[in-house]
Amino acid sequence: MGGAEDKLRDRQILRRFVAEAGGANARIVIIPTASQLDDTGDRYARIFHALSADETHVIQIQSREEALDPEAETLEAMEDASGIFISGGNQLRLSTLLGGTPLAAVLFRKHAAGAVVAGTSAGAALLAEHMIAFGQSGPSPSHKMVTLAPGLGLTHDVIIDQHFRQRDRLGRLLMALCYNPRLVGLGVDEDAAAIIDADRIVHVIGNGSVTVVDASQCRWTNADDVVTHGPIGVFGVKLDVLSPGCRYDLATRMAEPSRRMEGKPT
Known part of the structure; x- marks a missing residue:
């Protein structure tokens, strides 16, 4: 939540x-x-x-x-x-x-x-293995924007951020994923929830959205350049925004629309 x-x-x-x-x-x-x-x-x-x-x-x-x-x-x-x-x-x-x-x-x-x-x-x-302890707001990643700490480790697939849209936290989630590109980032809005079921499917409910960031195919980043104190570049990150009813398969890294929207013309 x-x-x-x-x-x-x-x-x-x-x-x-x-x-x-x-x-x-x-x-x-x-x-x-x-x-x-x-x-x-x-x-x-x-x-x-x-x-x-x-x-x-x-x-x-x-x-x-x-x-x-x-x-x-x-x-x-x-x-x-x-x-x-x-x-x-x-x-x-x-x-x-x-x-x-x-x-x-x-x-x-x-x-x-x-x-x-x-x-x-x-x-x-x-709940996740890697936890965002605290950080700064902003849409673009930069050094010292996020501090990580160990979580409980109930899931090893994701890193979770909250109050996501309301507190402008995309930059710090991207920075966390630059450090841990195998993970999927879940940015959960207020009054929204991401439910992870036994099949590793994420279901979105509530009145907000969940932003899903997959950095596993990242082609390049200068996050490892400790000399850099300005903005961080990152190439090849995939971003999906899931509204209520949408799903995301953590195994395939694919988003699926709400069933009530499937088949509607685009």
């Missing part, structure tokens, strides 16, 4: 998360660690209850010590969860507090076993 998802009206994205987690039988764990607001976890818990989730549990991890030695109740809730939701805030706080801890290990294992794991804003950035 790209952040600022609808929480008041039809709540399409959050409703889909609850449905994927089991609907009325969903047991959802909320991790609001990235947020500095005291009520973030409780607010999402109320929303998920309103969307018919059977059970919610807010895990308040405020220090690395708590993540290294979590309470039995916390581990039990994680083990029992059918859906795990990671809130927005500061993604570097998430990675530094949770990375390499028993709590992260349980989260990783639950995802592998089929639990639905979702993140919004900073929580979305954390």
